[in-house]
Amino acid sequence: xxxIKNLHAGIDGKEILHGxxxxxxxxxxxxxxxxxxxxxxxxxxxLAGRPRYHVTAGSVSYEGKDLLALPTEERAREGVFxxxxxxxxxxxxxxxxxxxxxxxxxRKHHGEEELDAMEFLQLARxxxxxxxxxEAFMNRAVNEGFSGGExxxxxxxxxxxxxxxxxxxxETDSGLDIDALRIVAGxxxxxxxxxxxxxxxxxxxxxxxxxxxxxxHVLANGRIVRSGGKELAEELEQKGYEWxxxxxxxxxx
Amino acid sequence: MNTATKPDTDVLQQIRExxxxxxxxxxWPTPRLEEWKYTNLQALQSRFDAGAFREAATPxxxxxxxxxxxxxxxxxxxxxxxxNGVFSPEASSLPSVAGLRVTTFRNASVDVLEEHFARYxxxxxxxxxxxxxxxxxxGAVIEADAAIEGFVHVLFVGSDGxxxxxxxxxxxxxxxxxxxxESYAGTGAYFTNSVTEIVAExxxxxxxxxxxxxxxxxxxxxxxxxxxxxxxxxxxxxxxVGGAVxxxxxxxxxxxEGANLVLEGLFxxxxxxxxxxxxxxxxxxxxxxxxxxxxxILDGSSRGIFDGKIMVREGAQKxxxxxxxxxxxxxxxxxxxxxxxxxxxxxxVKCNHxxxxxxxxxxxxxxxxxxxxxxxxxxxxxxxxxxxxxxDRIRIDAVREQIGRAMFQQMPGRLPDxxxxxx
Numbered sequence: 001x002x003x004i005k006n007l008h009a010g011i012d013g014k015e016i017l018h019g020x021x022x023x024x025x026x027x028x029x030x031x032x033x034x035x036x037x038x039x040x041x042x043x044x045x046x047l048a049g050r051p052r053y054h055v056t057a058g059s060v061s062y063e064g065k066d067l068l069a070l071p072t073e074e075r076a077r078e079g080v081f082x083x084x085x086x087x088x089x090x091x092x093x094x095x096x097x098x099x100x101x102x103x104x105x106x107r108k109h110h111g112e113e114e115l116d117a118m119e120f121l122q123l124a125r126x127x128x129x130x131x132x133x134x135e136a137f138m139n140r141a142v143n144e145g146f147s148g149g150e151x152x153x154x155x156x157x158x159x160x161x162x163x164x165x166x167x168x169x170x171e172t173d174s175g176l177d178i179d180a181l182r183i184v185a186g187x188x189x190x191x192x193x194x195x196x197x198x199x200x201x202x203x204x205x206x207x208x209x210x211x212x213x214x215x216x217h218v219l220a221n222g223r224i225v226r227s228g229g230k231e232l233a234e235e236l237e238q239k240g241y242e243w244x245x246x247x248x249x250x251x252x253x
Numbered sequence: 254m255n256t257a258t259k260p261d262t263d264v265l266q267q268i269r270e271x272x273x274x275x276x277x278x279x280x281w282p283t284p285r286l287e288e289w290k291y292t293n294l295q296a297l298q299s300r301f302d303a304g305a306f307r308e309a310a311t312p313x314x315x316x317x318x319x320x321x322x323x324x325x326x327x328x329x330x331x332x333x334x335x336x337n338g339v340f341s342p343e344a345s346s347l348p349s350v351a352g353l354r355v356t357t358f359r360n361a362s363v364d365v366l367e368e369h370f371a372r373y374x375x376x377x378x379x380x381x382x383x384x385x386x387x388x389x390x391x392g393a394v395i396e397a398d399a400a401i402e403g404f405v406h407v408l409f410v411g412s413d414g415x416x417x418x419x420x421x422x423x424x425x426x427x428x429x430x431x432x433x434x435e436s437y438a439g440t441g442a443y444f445t446n447s448v449t450e451i452v453a454e455x456x457x458x459x460x461x462x463x464x465x466x467x468x469x470x471x472x473x474x475x476x477x478x479x480x481x482x483x484x485x486x487x488x489x490x491x492x493x494v495g496g497a498v499x500x501x502x503x504x505x506x507x508x509x510e511g512a513n514l515v516l517e518g519l520f521x522x523x524x525x526x527x528x529x530x531x532x533x534x535x536x537x538x539x540x541x542x543x544x545x546x547x548x549x550i551l552d553g554s555s556r557g558i559f560d561g562k563i564m565v566r567e568g569a570q571k572x573x574x575x576x577x578x579x580x581x582x583x584x585x586x587x588x589x590x591x592x593x594x595x596x597x598x599x600x601x602v603k604c605n606h607x608x609x610x611x612x613x614x615x616x617x618x619x620x621x622x623x624x625x626x627x628x629x630x631x632x633x634x635x636x637x638x639x640x641x642x643x644x645d646r647i648r649i650d651a652v653r654e655q656i657g658r659a660m661f662q663q664m665p666g667r668l669p670d671x672x673x674x675x676x
Contacts, residue, residue: 048623051615076625084623088616092638101634111623141638142620158624182315 001026002067002166003195007058009046015056016042016220021061024166027194031208032201033220035241040201043219044170046197048082053252062166062206076102077109079165083155090142096098096124098142099161106162115197127160131187151182154237156187167191168199173207205237218244263554264367272376272386279380291558291590292500292529297444297472306416306444308390309337312550313435321410322438323466323659328651329406329434331355336410337443338390347577352399358420361394369422373506375480378547381474381500385448389420394446396424397431397457404432404460404649411471413441416620421449425457432460434652442470449477453485453511460488463503463651467495469524476502481541484511490647492656493528504533507541517660518547519643521660522555522587526657529558535575542573548643549580550636551587560592561608567598576606581613581639583632637661 002024010016016039024030034040045053047060049072062065067075090098094175103123105112115123129136131153143151153170159167172184188198188211200211208230210214217224220241225248226232236244262270272515281298282289300306303450321344325332333355348357358366376383394405405480409419425431436446445467453459467473473496479487493501506513520528534543551556559578580589591608615636621631640660647653 050619050623071624072619072622073627073631076623082623084620088620090617090635090638091619092641093617093621095533098621098626098634099624101630102621102626105625105627105630162624198555 001063002199003016005059005061007043007046007055007060008051009040009042009058011053015241016096020059020219020223021219022224024197024199026197027210028215029192029198029200029213031213031216032199032219033203033205033216033233033236035245036203038219039222040203040219041067041170044082044168044199045203047075047080047168048072052186056202073105076162076164077106081159081164081167083152083159083163083167083169085170085172085174085233087143087151087155089144089192090148093142093145095140095142096121096138099124099158102158103161127157128188130160134156138199148175149177150169150185152176153180154185156184160191163191165195166197166199166216168201170201171203172200173202173204181207182210205233208233220245220248257564257617262363262367264588265370266591268371269387269389272371272383274394275376276380276383276387279383280387282380283605288531288560291556291560292527294474294498297365297498301377301416301444305414307414309339311339321408323408323436323464324618325406325434325655329425330401330403331609332408333357333393334408334410335391335417335419337369337412338409338419340391347387348405350401350403352397353401353405353431354396356394358389358392358394358422358603361422365394365396365422365424365459369424369450369452373452374448374476379476381446382448382476385418385446385476388418388446389448390418392420392422392436392449394424395431395433397429398426399569399667400430401432403429404652407433407435409435409437409445409447411437411439411443411445411467413443416444416446416647419447421447423449423451423459423461425451425453425459427454427482429454430458432462432649434462436463436464436466437472437473437475438466438613439468441468442482442497443468445475447475449475451477451479451487452499453479453481453487453512455482456484457482458486459590461490462647462656463489463491463501464492464656464659465491465495465499465501467499469495469497469526471496473499473501475500479503479505479514480505481505481509481512481514483509484513485509486513488515490519490643491530492643493518493520493530494522494660496528496529498527498573500529500531502531502533504535504537505543506537507543508537510538510540514541515669516542516543516545517643517646518559519550519640520547520548520557521640522557523551523553524555525553526555526584527557528555530560531558532561534561534563536569536572536574539568539570539572541569543575545576545645547578549578549589549641550583550640551589552583554584554586556588556590558590559590559608560590560594562594562596565595565597565599565602565604570599570601572602572604574604578608579637579639580608580610582610583636584611590620
């Protein structure tokens with residue numbers, strides 16, 4: 001489903017990823033862990049096509065397509081979703097209107113009929129329950145005045161409505177208390193199936209107790225330096241990142 | 254209904270003559286004047302002087318009311334329609350509501366005209382007010398002395414080759430409540446020079462809406478002059494989207510204690526349009542409050558201006574005043590000038606003002622696109638969001654819908670195609 005080869009990328013002319021390789025199969029949940037500055041968010045943003053991020057070498061193939069050649073909205077319509085680390089507030093744009101427009105853009109892209117207001121509301125209500133969001137939030141402006149936890153739950157709510165094939169969670173766990181963490185993980189777990197893949201980007205192992213990954217990768221200095229099963233996350237939690245950075249440094253010598 | 258000229262009384266005739274002489278003395282404003290530094294009327298003046306525009310003598314009876322834009326029909330209490338400045342009885346409906354008198358300027362009682370006509374809009378200082386005062390043909394005279402539910406609509410429609418001098422008088426009597434919408438539209442190249450005087454007597458509540466939706470070839474110079482009595486409450490909202498060159502002035506004098514004013518404006522320009530908005534809020538006495546918000550959305554190679562002055566006079570202690578201007582530039586060739594000014598002559602006031610000029614922000618745009626919304630639609634959503642703050646404040650549903658439509662309908666097509674940018 002997702003094949004990243006030798007990806008060199010960065011922001012504002014500064015290279016942060018120095019040749020990253022990653023293969024994500026259909027239905028798999030991959031966790032990318034790493035210390036601050038290792039390039040985790042750069043990876044997420046490059047995959048979603050955020051402005052100012054640029055790719056200098058390598059390739060990303062998504063379901064056989066050249067992902068990097070697609071504009072941001074096309075990636076979303078093809079089923080790539082980024083749950084953002086810092087969801088932006090957009091005053092004046094109604095949450096429910098925005099999400100309906102987004103879903104219908106995706107549906108139109110796939111030749112499906114657009115949902116009318118009633119149909120959409122029905123779907124939205126069902127997904128809202130999943131992330132325990134109050135309906136009142138839906139009639140407010142996008143993220144405006146939301147608490148940190150509400151913003152993250154709103155991201156997962158949007159994900160649930162849009163039903164992406166590849167969900168990328170960029171530090172969705174940061175700043176969440178344990179209840180919110182459980183809710184967010186529950187939302188993602190509900191999406192899991194053999195057709196849905198998830199890329200969880202996180203600094204801590206915490207979220208992974210609720211959202212158990214099939215594979216764990218450690219990102220350091222812009223490369224994946226180690227891959228393993230879920231036990232790798234626990235090992236990192238116990239030993240910290242220095243352990244792996246030292247090993248990598250020793251191996252390079 | 255008769256449209257023949259009713260002879261002016263001596264007093265009115267005298268005012269007209271004075272105003273005419275004053276216009277001759279003042280001449281057309283030039284950019285050398287501070288108040289006209291951003292707007293050059295040379296193109297208008299030379300056409301005017303060359304007689305390019307003629308005055309209509311009789312209503313364009315051929316014009317079926319079905320083809321007139323911006324009509325409210327039954328949704329308004331009454332609707333007065335003027336075509337090229339001339340009242341069209343066929344297209345109009347006068348309300349019959351207790352406590353509300355609506356008539357045309359020509360049919361208004363001499364008493365009300367003598368009491369109010371040209372008492373507020375200053376033809377001594379403003380050439381285009383003088384020009385209107387000297388030439389005023391017709392318009393609406395609306396008087397309320399009770400709380401009126403609903404609103405009155407006054408519509409001015411221009412057509413190619415004409416000039417008109419609409420003149421309106423709105424008098425909200427003591428303790429009354431009144432809502433009035435004035436709209437300007439048309440086709441082709443024409444010149445509209447309007448003046449509306451609004452008097453809110455003690456305790457009166459007035460909601461005034463002005464939609465300037467003239468043809469893109471038209472010249473429009475309009476003034477709204479508000480005079481407020483004790484504890485009166487006035488809101489005047491200006492929506493400007495039309496005209497090749499348009500100048501919209503809204504001035505208010507808070508003349509008695511406890512008066513409260515809301516001035517709002519939204520201007521949307523594109524192509525080579527030029528829309529200049531001037532406001533003057535005169536806090537003449539203590540304990541008054543004014544809140545002002547103007548927003549501009551500028552695209553193409555258009556130019557927009559917000560020039561707003563708040564004057565707090567020496568004796569006007571405990572004045573509270575807030576002025577904000579925000580502008581959104583959608584193209585690299587659009588220009589906006591923002592000039593908020595406070596002139597305060599005492600130190601016991603709470604006043605602040607601010608202005609911003611910016612482009613659509615990258616982050617919200619990316620957020621919307623990252624959910625599958627196309628670049629163009631995402632841009633439109635954000636532009637609407639910027640504008641809707643003002644449109645949403647229109648309290649009357651029918652008015653909000655009509656003005657919203659007028660401001661927004663052309664926007665998507667008017668926005669340039671920028672797909673491919675920011676990949």
